[in-house]
Amino acid sequence: MSPERVGGRVGGARAQIPPQRGRGIDNVVVLVEARNDEEPSLLGLYHGIALTDRDSYYAGSLPDTVTIYREAILDICNTDDEVVEEVAITVIHEIAHYFGIDDDRLHELGWG
Template sequence: MITVSRYRFGQLVDDALDTLPDELLRLLDNVVIQIADRDPDDPHLLGVYHGIALTERTHDYTFALPDTITIFREAILAICATQDEVAHEVAVTVVHEIGHHFGISEARLHELGWG
């Protein structure tokens, strides 16, 4: 497994967010992006979105805790051989999970090349 510090990995997540258009980032609503080592239930999972997608929120969506997007550092590092591969996989995973926040299905994200 390639070694990337937690700090550097966080920078890669920030870099991935910086590549997104400002118009898209402004639409993120009540969502937190965090980093963890691995998902305890599925250690091979690269990222996960927990929450209520924007397309499913109704008029009674108030006082809700933030949705979360978690990017799993060790799972990504386990499938990458180079720093460039890590940066690419982080970017794909960040966009993929943000896609779920916007209500885009798993199948559609794969069709679009973000799977």
């Protein structure tokens, strides 16, 4: 699947976020890259300061980022439908970190 098609799936995944949560996302950029050089099997990564950890020093900060690693996702998927599902899971998982939800809780919720 091309980078453009995966990027389109990222937008579709963001649309699955409940509106009350989606409106709360501010100053976050979602990127699609080929692969994480340090951890090649990593599917996605949130880099920033979770809402639950922000203080008055956060004002004026650069945007937080969610990076989706296209090649790692393609490595574990056999069909386009699986790619769509995995992109959605990964995007929602990483954006959940923005809201301060940790990996243990995400696994409990089925978004591990």
